Amino acid sequence: QVQLVESGGGLVQAGGSLRLSCVASGVSFSRLGMAWFRQAPGMEREFVASITWLREEDYADFVKGRFAISRDNAKKTVFLQMNSLKPEDTAVFYCASTDDGRGGPYVNKYNYWGQGTQVTVSS
Helix, strand or coil, X not given: CCXXXXXXXXXXXXXXXXXXXXXXXXXXXXXXXXXXXXXXCCCCCEEEEEXXXXXXXXXXXXXXXXXXXXXXXXHCEEEEEECCCCHHHCEEXXXXXXXXXXXXXXXXXXXEECCCEEEEEEC
16 A cells, blocks of 8 residues: 655745655555646646656646656655746645556556645745
8 A cells, every 4th residue: 555645835926936745655666657746626637747667757748847756766755846836836736656667647547646735826
């Protein structure tokens, strides 16, 4: 059983930065594929970024050049560095993992999810 706990969300002004963290427990973390999704009120959950166990990265078009995903296997942690934040980035951000070690944008491929962390960007 994988447990994922996100942190690092908060309130930031447009143009600012935040760094989200997701710590995993109960699993061999280095073999997992990891991802970040987000969900705004009234909207479907959408893909933000993923990183495979080989550290291959993938991003949604709307975050390319602004967000960066990384992982620290020794700390069983995946990060999402978010720069140049916009009000439309406001959402609950979720960490997710998949046992197949891969990444990608499909919600249904991920086995485990964290509880989410709120990111609010003011204009």
